[in-house]
Amino acid sequence: MRKHEIRFGMGNEAIAEGAIAAGARFYAGYPITPSSEIADISSVRLPQVGGIFVQMEDEIGSMSAIIGASAAGVKSYTATSGPGISLMQENIGVAVITEIPCVIINVQRSGPSTGLATKPGQQDVMQARWGAHGDHAIIALSPSSVQECYDLTIRAFNLAEKYRTPVCILSDEIVGHMREQFELHGAKEIIGRKQPDPSMPVEAFRPYDFERYEDHIAPLPPFGGRYVYRHTASGHDENGYVTNDKQNANKFIRHYTEKIEKHRDDIVTVEAHCMEDAEYAIISFGCSVRSAMAAMRMARARGKKVGVLKLITLWPFADKEVRAVLDRVKGAIVAEMNLGQVFSEVSRHNDRRIPLVSVGKVDAEIIYPEEILDALEEAARA
Amino acid sequence: MNVIEINENRCKGCGLCVGFCPKDVLEMRLPRAPQVIREDLCIGCKQCELKCPDFAITVEVKSHA
Amino acid sequence: MRWDEYLKKERLPSFWCAGCGYGQVMRSLAMALEKTRAALENTVIVSGIGCWGHVDSWMKPNAFHGIHGRALAFATGIKLASPALNVIVVMGDGDGVTIGGNHFIHACRRNVGLTAVVCNNLNYGMTGGQYSGTTPEDSITSTSRYGHIEQSFDICRLAEAAGAHFIARSISENVVATADCIAEGMKRENFAVIEVMSPCTTHYGRNNNMRKPIEMYRRIKSLAVPVGTAAKLSSEQMEGKFVTGILLDRPGEDYFTRYQNNIKVKAQTAAKEEGT
Numbered sequence: 217m218r219k220h221e222i223r224f225g226m227g228n229e230a231i232a233e234g235a236i237a238a239g240a241r242f243y244a245g246y247p248i249t250p251s252s253e254i255a256d257i258s259s260v261r262l263p264q265v266g267g268i269f270v271q272m273e274d275e276i277g278s279m280s281a282i283i284g285a286s287a288a289g290v291k292s293y294t295a296t297s298g299p300g301i302s303l304m305q306e307n308i309g310v311a312v313i314t315e316i317p318c319v320i321i322n323v324q325r326s327g328p329s330t331g332l333a334t335k336p337g338q339q340d341v342m343q344a345r346w347g348a349h350g351d352h353a354i355i356a357l358s359p360s361s362v363q364e365c366y367d368l369t370i371r372a373f374n375l376a377e378k379y380r381t382p383v384c385i386l387s388d389e390i391v392g393h394m395r396e397q398f399e400l401h402g403a404k405e406i407i408g409r410k411q412p413d414p415s416m417p418v419e420a421f422r423p424y425d426f427e428r429y430e431d432h433i434a435p436l437p438p439f440g441g442r443y444v445y446r447h448t449a450s451g452h453d454e455n456g457y458v459t460n461d462k463q464n465a466n467k468f469i470r471h472y473t474e475k476i477e478k479h480r481d482d483i484v485t486v487e488a489h490c491m492e493d494a495e496y497a498i499i500s501f502g503c504s505v506r507s508a509m510a511a512m513r514m515a516r517a518r519g520k521k522v523g524v525l526k527l528i529t530l531w532p533f534a535d536k537e538v539r540a541v542l543d544r545v546k547g548a549i550v551a552e553m554n555l556g557q558v559f560s561e562v563s564r565h566n567d568r569r570i571p572l573v574s575v576g577k578v579d580a581e582i583i584y585p586e587e588i589l590d591a592l593e594e595a596a597r598a
Numbered sequence: 599m600n601v602i603e604i605n606e607n608r609c610k611g612c613g614l615c616v617g618f619c620p621k622d623v624l625e626m627r628l629p630r631a632p633q634v635i636r637e638d639l640c641i642g643c644k645q646c647e648l649k650c651p652d653f654a655i656t657v658e659v660k661s662h663a
Numbered sequence: 664m665r666w667d668e669y670l671k672k673e674r675l676p677s678f679w680c681a682g683c684g685y686g687q688v689m690r691s692l693a694m695a696l697e698k699t700r701a702a703l704e705n706t707v708i709v710s711g712i713g714c715w716g717h718v719d720s721w722m723k724p725n726a727f728h729g730i731h732g733r734a735l736a737f738a739t740g741i742k743l744a745s746p747a748l749n750v751i752v753v754m755g756d757g758d759g760v761t762i763g764g765n766h767f768i769h770a771c772r773r774n775v776g777l778t779a780v781v782c783n784n785l786n787y788g789m790t791g792g793q794y795s796g797t798t799p800e801d802s803i804t805s806t807s808r809y810g811h812i813e814q815s816f817d818i819c820r821l822a823e824a825a826g827a828h829f830i831a832r833s834i835s836e837n838v839v840a841t842a843d844c845i846a847e848g849m850k851r852e853n854f855a856v857i858e859v860m861s862p863c864t865t866h867y868g869r870n871n872n873m874r875k876p877i878e879m880y881r882r883i884k885s886l887a888v889p890v891g892t893a894a895k896l897s898s899e900q901m902e903g904k905f906v907t908g909i910l911l912d913r914p915g916e917d918y919f920t921r922y923q924n925n926i927k928v929k930a931q932t933a934a935k936e937e938g939t
Contacts, residue, residue: 242744263930268743268922273769277736280729280766284709284740287727288748292740310730439725440745444703446719446726450712457720458728608675612682612864617877618836648838651686652676653667 221400227365227391228253228295230398231321232261234369235293237403240319241267242292244281246274246300249333250389251323254295275300279307282318286311287447289409289438291373295321297389298331301340301347308382309348310449312472315424315436317376317409319369321385323392324502326553326580335580336389338502338553344384345531351469353476355483356384356531360505362396368528374407375483379475380433386530388553390503390582410435418442424468425454432475476532486537487526490516494523496592497541499562500551501527504583508551511588522592527558539565547571547595551588554578571598600640601658606631608654615646615655666690666697671721679714680788682876684835684861688782689718691833691859692751694842696724699749699849706749709738711763713755714789715782715861724751732762735770738777746919749778749849756783760816761796770854771825776917778848778855781818782835784863792866803870818858819910828853830911834887835861836880840907847909852917860887860905 223229232254235243243258245251259269268285272278275296282292296304301322311318322344326337340347344356355375359365365387372383412421412435423445426432437443446456451468453459476483490512491497500508505526515522525541527534542548542565550559550572559574566572573591577583602623611630621639624632624646632655642659670693679685696706706724710716712731719726729737734752742750754760759781760767770777786804787793793806797818802811822830829851831844841859848855860883862868868879890908893901916924 242740244740260930260933263922263927264934266927269926270739270743270773270918272736272739273765276733277739277766277769280733280736281740281743283729284727284737284742285744286740287737288741288744290744292744306730307733438745439707439727439741440705440748442704444723444725446728448726448728449730450728456726456728458717610676610681612680612876614682614876614880617875617880648690649687649836651679651683651689653670653672653686653690654676 220402222397223400224395224397225362226253226393226395227359227362227387228323228393229257230362230365231295231369231385231387232257233400234366235319235373236261236265237366237400238291238370238373239403239406240291240293240373241265242282242285242290243267243294244270244272244278244285244292245294245296246272246278248297248300250325250392251295251297251321254321254323275303276307279304279320283307283311283314283316286316286318287439289440291317291377293319293321295323297323297325298327298340299329301343305347309350309352311382312348312352312354313449314447315380315434316447317380318382319372319376319385320382321387324386324388326578332580334389336503336553336582337578337580338388338504339557339578340386341530341554341557344386352472354384354531355379355381355476355529356386357528358386358501358530359391360502360526361391362394363398365391366398366400370403374405377407377409378433379479380436381476386502388503411437412443421445422454423447423456424452426471426475432471432478480532483529484532484534484537485528486534487528489524489526491523491525491541493521495521495546496595497523497525497545497548498551498588499525499527499538499541499548499558501530501558504551504553507583507585507588510585511592514585514589515592520592530558533561535565538562542566542568542570545570547573547598549573549575549588549591549595551575551583553583571595599637600642600660602634602637602640602646603656604632604634605654608652610652612651614649614651618645618649620645664697666693669693669696669723671723674721677721678717680865682862682864683714684784685715685718685782687835687838688715688780688841688859688861689721691838691841692718692780692845693722694838695845695849698842698846701749701849705747706751707741709734709741709750709752711754711758713758713787715753715755716758718753732758733766734758735763735766735777735779739770739773739775742775742777743919751849752777752779754779754781756781756785756797756818757787757795760818760821764796768821768825771822771827771856774826774828774854774915774917776852776854776919778845778857780845780857780859782859782861783818784861784867786863786867788863788866792863792870802867804867819856822856823911827856827911828913828915829855831856831909832858832860832905832907834883834907835859836884844909852920853915854917
């Protein structure tokens with residue numbers, strides 16, 4: 217319907233359009249700055265394409281509702297920011313343990329608590345990974361442009377369906393409210409939910425029987441079809457019955473992490489800019505990538521061999537890719553609007569002990585390229 | 599006479615059937631299960647069956663003929 | 664299907680305590696499924712956490728066993744995404760109107776066509792008998808050993824004030840009446856609340872001088888006044904008692920119907936006019 221349209225719009229708009237292009241037809245959310253435009257636009261666009269929009273009483277209810285809608289077979293999403301994402305954590309765990317696909321968009325603002333409600337931040341990186349209690353893994357993608365908001369939202373739905381998992385989009389106030397030209401190209405690839413083999417007898421279907429499948433992802437039919445089954449957010453067996461059996465617990469709790477780790481090569485994407493001859497690397501993500509790119513260009517203009525490693529997938533972390541960079545550069549900068557959440561992950565791969573400098577900014581203003589240039593000089597001096 | 603059957607695998611011994619029986623047909627006996635002591639008094643009201651929370655008691659009502 | 668065919672008999676007995684009323688309500692729920700000829704594939708029981716929240720374990724329809732307090736919100740998503748499903752939400756007083764109180768009042772107001780079966784046993788049974796939002800004043804519970812000093816919610820009046828269209832109350836031992844209330848609720852397109860007063864004989868009963876299960880059943884029965892009788896009694900005569908039966912059944916359009924007739928039509932007209 218809106219294929220190949222070129223539009224000038226904001227990141228939040230691109231996310232809403234990306235969700236619809238990916239086939240999402242259910243949104244439940246609660247208004248919060250700076251994510252509200254995703255709700256506003258979804259409330260207009262979803263009914264146009266036969267979808268449902270509902271504004272819930274809080275973020276807990278919103279997250280519950282999208283999980284319920286997805287269990288009924290409809291691709292579902294919600295959008296929020298700091299305080300709201302905190303309220304959603306318990307239910308993100310529900311999506312993990314019930315293995316119900318959904319997409320959660322966090323347009324990050326400066327925290328903690330209500331924080332600086334209208335100002336940008338990238339302080340929720342670790343929360344995205346570890347916010348829900350209990351061992352699990354999560355997928356988080358971080359857009360740094362309006363086009364990426366569109367593209368990564370489509371990708372988020374695809375990954376959610378492919379791996380039966382919640383997927384987080386970690387956007388931020390800058391990318392969310394920034395306006396750029398973007399192309400609504402429809403979705404190049406839409407991944408649907410795996411369904412049980414029709415030859416399988418209806419009674420033989422078990423909703424959590426992942427071991428039966430090579431990719432360790434069990435098919436998931438919608439409620440209301442031929443299969444009668446249970447979803448359970450408590451520790452469960454293959455049939456969805458609550459059990460405290462220790463072998464069963466060991467198998468399933470490991471599964472929630474391993475099913476993501478096993479497919480990390482399919483999930484992890486980074487973008488290298490001018491890294492071929494780079495002596496120094498700037499590692500960054502989201503809005504801060506824009507400052508990193510500017511800093512790189514300024515440094516190159518001064519004859520310094522600087523490259524950028526842009527982390528598009530934040531979780532699972534790009535361990536291999538970061539290690540490969542740290543193995544060959546003289547020094548690296550990690551630029552992010554927090555006090556070193558990605559820096560700490562990067563540090564784990566600094567076996568050569570090269571100078572590693574954190575540009576961790578929390579004054580609720582975007583990182584200036586000059587601040588990165590200063591850090592590059594610091595790294596060069598070290 | 600009506601036939602009262604108690605499924606001891608399901609019965610938890612709460613005594614509700616005894617308490618709800620209007621005719622003292624049942625009685626709690628050690629260790630825990632209710633026992634039918636006066637089947638002849640049963641009027642077939644099925645209160646014990648309906649109110650048993652564990653689906654452990656059934657009453658087959660026979661006609662008086 | 665006969666009512667008992669909705670039960671997973673091979674999994675019985677339940678883990679509920681001896682004398683707990685929830686087994687009676689489970690029978691009523693199964694009877695309501697028979698009365699409404701509910702198909703297993705087309706029915707989803709949505710539960711939270713708590714003693715009553717485990718009822719789905721012993722019943723055959725689809726189930727979504729979620730987390731504490733959020734059953735109505737999960738159910739809202741399920742029903743709006745798949746409106747042809749019978750969605751039955753089972754909650755206790757803690758789950759439904761204490762931790763989940765906000766979802767409860769908004770579900771009443773939003774009017775998504777769910778059937779909420781709220782079993783009220785006046786305390787948190789599973790965690791050991793602590794007070795909930797419906798524990799009567801002066802009661803002894805595990806966290807009110809000196810007597811409870813908070814006021815309690817009347818679930819049906821709360822639902823009415825919040826805008827529910829169908830409200831009924833029963834007591835667990837009246838299994839046929841409860842089944843009728845649930846079945847009537849299921850037949851409505853509107854959000855339906857059925858409160859069932861059910862004894863927690865292990866905690867609330869024993870903490871409050873009702874040592875045998877039957878004593879608490881007798882107490883509940885003594886406080887229940889059918890709606891017809893209640894109309895003839897003065898407020899003094901009704902003091903401390905509660906009304907049973909169908910308390911409210913008013914017409915109205917459910918959320919999905921309004922969404923279809925209103926929002927979707929307007930949105931699709933607007934999209935056509937835009938030529939997109």
